[in-house]
Amino acid sequence: xxxxxxxxxxxxxxxxxxxxxxxxxxxxxxxxxxxxxxxxxxxxxxxxxxxxxxxxxxxxxxxxxxxxxxxxxxxxxxxxxxxxxxxxxxxxxxxxxxxxxxxxxxxxxxxxxxxxxxxxxxxxxxxxxxxxxxxxxxxxxxxxxxxxxxxxx
Amino acid sequence: xxxxxxxxxxxxxxxxxxxxxxxxxxxxxxxxxxxxxxxxxxxxxxxxxxxxxxxxxxxxxxxxxxxxxxxxxxxxxxxxxxxxxxxxxxxxxxxxxxxxxxxxxxxxxxxxxxxxxxxxxxxxxxxxxxxxxxxxxxxxxxxxxxxxxxxxx
Amino acid sequence: xxxxxxxxxxxxxxxxxxxxxxxxxxxxxxxxxxxxxxxxxxxxxxxxxxxxxxxxxxxxxxxxxxxxxxxxxxxxxxxxxxxxxxxxxxxxxxxxxxxxxxxxxxxxxxxxxxxxxxxxxxxxxxxxxxxxxxxxxxxxxxxxxxxxxxxxx
Amino acid sequence: xxxxxxxxxxxxxxxxxxxxxxxxxxxxxxxxxxxxxxxxxxxxxxxxxxxxxxxxxxxxxxxxxxxxxxxxxxxxxxxxxxxxxxxxxxxxxxxxxxxxxxxxxxxxxxxxxxxxxxxxxxxxxxxxxxxxxxxxxxxxxxxxxxxxxxxxx
Numbered sequence: 001x002x003x004x005x006x007x008x009x010x011x012x013x014x015x016x017x018x019x020x021x022x023x024x025x026x027x028x029x030x031x032x033x034x035x036x037x038x039x040x041x042x043x044x045x046x047x048x049x050x051x052x053x054x055x056x057x058x059x060x061x062x063x064x065x066x067x068x069x070x071x072x073x074x075x076x077x078x079x080x081x082x083x084x085x086x087x088x089x090x091x092x093x094x095x096x097x098x099x100x101x102x103x104x105x106x107x108x109x110x111x112x113x114x115x116x117x118x119x120x121x122x123x124x125x126x127x128x129x130x131x132x133x134x135x136x137x138x139x140x141x142x143x144x145x146x147x148x149x150x151x152x153x
Numbered sequence: 154x155x156x157x158x159x160x161x162x163x164x165x166x167x168x169x170x171x172x173x174x175x176x177x178x179x180x181x182x183x184x185x186x187x188x189x190x191x192x193x194x195x196x197x198x199x200x201x202x203x204x205x206x207x208x209x210x211x212x213x214x215x216x217x218x219x220x221x222x223x224x225x226x227x228x229x230x231x232x233x234x235x236x237x238x239x240x241x242x243x244x245x246x247x248x249x250x251x252x253x254x255x256x257x258x259x260x261x262x263x264x265x266x267x268x269x270x271x272x273x274x275x276x277x278x279x280x281x282x283x284x285x286x287x288x289x290x291x292x293x294x295x296x297x298x299x300x301x302x303x304x305x306x
Numbered sequence: 307x308x309x310x311x312x313x314x315x316x317x318x319x320x321x322x323x324x325x326x327x328x329x330x331x332x333x334x335x336x337x338x339x340x341x342x343x344x345x346x347x348x349x350x351x352x353x354x355x356x357x358x359x360x361x362x363x364x365x366x367x368x369x370x371x372x373x374x375x376x377x378x379x380x381x382x383x384x385x386x387x388x389x390x391x392x393x394x395x396x397x398x399x400x401x402x403x404x405x406x407x408x409x410x411x412x413x414x415x416x417x418x419x420x421x422x423x424x425x426x427x428x429x430x431x432x433x434x435x436x437x438x439x440x441x442x443x444x445x446x447x448x449x450x451x452x453x454x455x456x457x458x459x
Numbered sequence: 460x461x462x463x464x465x466x467x468x469x470x471x472x473x474x475x476x477x478x479x480x481x482x483x484x485x486x487x488x489x490x491x492x493x494x495x496x497x498x499x500x501x502x503x504x505x506x507x508x509x510x511x512x513x514x515x516x517x518x519x520x521x522x523x524x525x526x527x528x529x530x531x532x533x534x535x536x537x538x539x540x541x542x543x544x545x546x547x548x549x550x551x552x553x554x555x556x557x558x559x560x561x562x563x564x565x566x567x568x569x570x571x572x573x574x575x576x577x578x579x580x581x582x583x584x585x586x587x588x589x590x591x592x593x594x595x596x597x598x599x600x601x602x603x604x605x606x607x608x609x610x611x612x
Contacts, residue, residue, distance in 0.1 A: 045232045052576020053534040053543035055512050056230050075512040076229030077209050079198045084512035117511020123303035141304040150276035151294040205423020206361050206381040206390035228359040237359035270358020351538045362536050382535030383515050385504045429609035447610040456582035457600040
């Protein structure tokens with residue numbers, strides 16, 4: 001990892017660089033073209049990062065002013081803890097910056113923020129076929145053995 | 154399923170019957186004896202069900218005044234939707250009432266509440282070895298293919 | 307008060323009747339014409355009523371399908387209570403329905419909802435020159451002796 | 460104001476110094492002796508400052524490691540804005556530090572935090588007989604003309 005990498009909260013000034021990372025992340029999950037995320041969702045999510053009432057946050061990986069990656073995380077209640085859970089929902093590094101420790105630094109940035117926020121656990125989901133990502137995840141966290149069911153209403 | 158089953162929000166008066174269901178649920182996840190959930194967590198979770206500021210809710214399966222099962226669900230933000238996600242965190246039916254449709258009725262009760270709350274999706278987690286539960290889940294929802302990583306801080 | 311008045315949560319179907327009441331309320335506070343509320347705020351506030359994650363609610367006074375008034379209330383934290391405070395932010399009755407108990411019924415509807423939500427107190431603000439409103443408020447609540455300071459940033 | 464005064468977020472390590480300030484504040488509002496705040500409320504409020512899901516915050520005025528004052532503020536929804544309102548609920552300076560700019564520095568600290576949190580307004584309440592406080596408030600904010608009604612349920 002280049003020594004000048006810094007993991008920091010996103011600012012409003014980052015929008016132009018954040019957007020292509022977010023689009024790249026969404027494209028990876030096939031939310032592009034006709035199945036793209038509604039721009040209104042992007043607008044709302046972006047505004048939530050800067051709304052002190054919303055427990056939704058973003059960190060970016062900044063190398064000399066150039067953004068190489070992003071992570072979005074949020075706090076929510078849990079029935080088995082007094083403190084909130086921290087859900088790391090999104091993680092993305094641009095193609096040129098892969099396998100250089102950017103993803104790992106972003107995850108560890110979330111760990112740090114979660115600790116500051118009194119959250120005893122961070123969790124995330126990944127697709128069972130995403131073996132590349134799991135190589136990293138197996139180093140920094142535990143595969144819980146839990147799988148996700150969902151129902152679109 | 155006995156025809157007199159009703160799925161309804163928990164009330165403060167349900168505490169005496171809710172508690173053994175909650176304890177049974179926790180025991181299933183090996184949160185009993187020396188690894189039992191801190192009673193203060195139970196107290197807080199119970200109080201959150203009745204706190205209009207907290208997006209944490211409980212439904213119970215009531216058969217003629219006897220509680221046969223419970224489900225706890227909560228709403229939280231998502232970066233890919235304007236509307237909140239609905240996380241069905243806990244589901245439990247007492248031993249005598251299994252395979253009679255109680256679990257399914259509870260899940261469908263959450264679907265209904267989530268719809269009323271404007272949530273486009275309900276999701277939950279189950280352990281990959283819990284084949285019994287999956288028999289039901291495969292009927293009422295989709296196995297997403299996502300697995301859960303976590304890190305205790 | 308006409309005997310068929312019902313105080314009930316707003317529904318999505320009420321929009322056409324809710325909007326002129328909301329506009330009338332805003333006009334009373336001189337938010338009309340060039341100083342009108344941004345329509346995007348109205349859109350957001352309306353959507354929050356139906357978002358299960360948001361502690362923002364609306365009741366309407368319905369007389370045979372005709373909406374005569376509205377009230378909006380929300381729950382928020384307080385440092386001097388475990389339970390949330392209930393802030394009754396908006397109250398409005400259309401001109402033809404004044405002095406018939408509609409406003410009082412709406413306030414009492416909020417009291418009932420706040421009780422259900424575990425909130426020990428409901429409060430609101432009114433301008434010190436609004437003597438008409440205070441005639442009602444002095445009957446159903448206490449003038450606290452507190453005045454409001456504010457700073458626009 | 461002594462030049463070494465710093466306004467900063469409270470930390471867990473501040474508890475021993477924060478508590479007497481909080482008690483002093485409560486005593487001013489006659490929450491002492493038989494009418495004292497339940498210690499469980501204090502415990503909960505303290506824990507909320509460090510809970511990343513709760514929009515409840517505290518700043519302290521620190522002079523060389525000695526705490527001279529506190530302010531507690533929270534964000535909540537409003538029906539007339541997309542962004543949250545910032546309610547400055549508590550403000551207190553110890554007796555020895557009055558009229559030295561500590562209260563003003565704390566209020567301005569909240570203004571700064573509210574701006575960072577995207578909140579367009581900060582407001583608070585004070586009793587109409589508290590002329591001493593109003594001398595300060597009239598310098599840093601606007602008396603809105605609104606008075607507070609409340610109902611204990």
